[in-house]
Amino acid sequence: MTTLSAPAEKSTAVLRLGTRASALAHTQSQGVADAITAATGHPVELVHITTEGDRSQAAIASMGTTGVFVTALRDALLAGEIDLAVHSYKDLPTAPAPGLILAAVPPREDPRDALIARDGLTLGELPAGSKVGTGAPRRVAQLRALGLGLEIVPIRGNVDTRLGRVAGSATGPGDLDAVVLARAGLSRLGRAGEITETLDPLQVLPAPAQGALAVECRTSDARTRELLGRLEDSRTRACVLAERTTLATLEAGCSAPVAAYAEVAEGEDGPELFLRASVTAIDGSDGVRGSSTGPLADAAALGRALAEELLDRGAVELMAITS
Structure with missing residues (x-):
């Protein structure tokens, strides 16, 4: 007589997902958590982690380090306090983290920048002297390079804080005429309706990996790696790798x-991948742009070749300009 063993019970262990506590980070992480549960059946709980970037209100460019929104999450991963972490991909340092692996790059949101201006104005309609807020040196440089006579004001804070600084906004009296934010974040928060113009990349080229998420776990955690791999979007990964x-x-x-x-x-x-890149002096006085096209499998090679072209055309000198 043959005895049949009972089927193994499906594991429903809760996955602990580390996230920053800001509204945007929480929304992004919850979206990933829901996708994991839908794809695998595993429940996911969010664990709030406070990062250096959350504690400081200094301008990012003045903090003297990369990964200010990332290190605490990675430390919690390596310590086994969480099983995975969700990052805004553009916040990740370019160097890999020992012991961790980028297990999934989900489909990307619209990576373009967005203008939120008083009176529904577009960038070209803002009068010379208008105050435009942004915390990103890349945006500062490119907005100045447009030659529109705008006053660029450095700002920090969450999305609500930034939008509240626009004159006549629903959240405050405002001291700015406009702010520039990533469209992806506004979309994820359900606030795309407040955008007065989505900026054409011909005017303002996005940051590398803007709009993309990175889902990270321990290299040794084969089970979590397999589960997260079901969220992978190969085209998004290729684009972000090139950038x-x-x-x-x-x-x-x-x-x-x-x-x-x-x-x-x-x-x-x-x-095929169509890659564009630029380096612009922070004062907007000069810049170099280039483009390259090739197979998705050559994403890294395309990125290297285009960067080397920009270096040959003076990119290092442009990045050294500080005002």
Whole structure:
């Protein structure tokens, strides 16, 4: 007589997902948590982690380090306090973290920048002398380079705080005429309706990996790696790899005035990457731009080649300009 063993019970262990406590980080992380549960059946709980970037109100460019929103999450991962972490991909240092692996890059949101201006104005409609707030040196440099005579004001804070500084906004009296934020964050928070203009990349090229999320876990955690792999979007990963390889080859951090944006288009032999990148002097006085096209499998090589072209054209000298 043959005895049949009972089927193994499906594991429903709760996965602990580390996230910053800001509204945007929480929303992004909850979206990933819901996707994990939908794809695998595993419940996920969010664990709030406070990072250096959350504690400080200093301008990012003045904090003297990369990864200010990342280190505490990675430390919690390595200590086994959480099983995975969700990052805004553009916040990650370009160097890999020993013991951790980027297990999934989910589909990307619209990576373009967005203007939220008083009276529904577009960038071109803002009068000379208008005060425009942004915390990113890349945006500062590119907005100045447009030659519109705008006064660029450095700002920090969460989305509500930034939007509240726009004159006539629903959340405050405001001291600015406009702010520039990532469209992806506004969309994830359900606030895309407040955008007065989505900026064309020909005007303001996005940051490397803007709009993309990075889901990280321990390299040794094979079970979690397999589960997270079900969220992977290969085209998004290829685009972001090209963009961030450009950044890394330029030896620039997330606070440098470097922009890179890759898109997938259909070529004669199948899908191709179209990569654009720029380096702009922070005072807007000069800049270099370039583009490259190639197969998705060559994403890293495309990024390196385009960065080397920009270096040959004076990118290092442009990044050294500080005012």
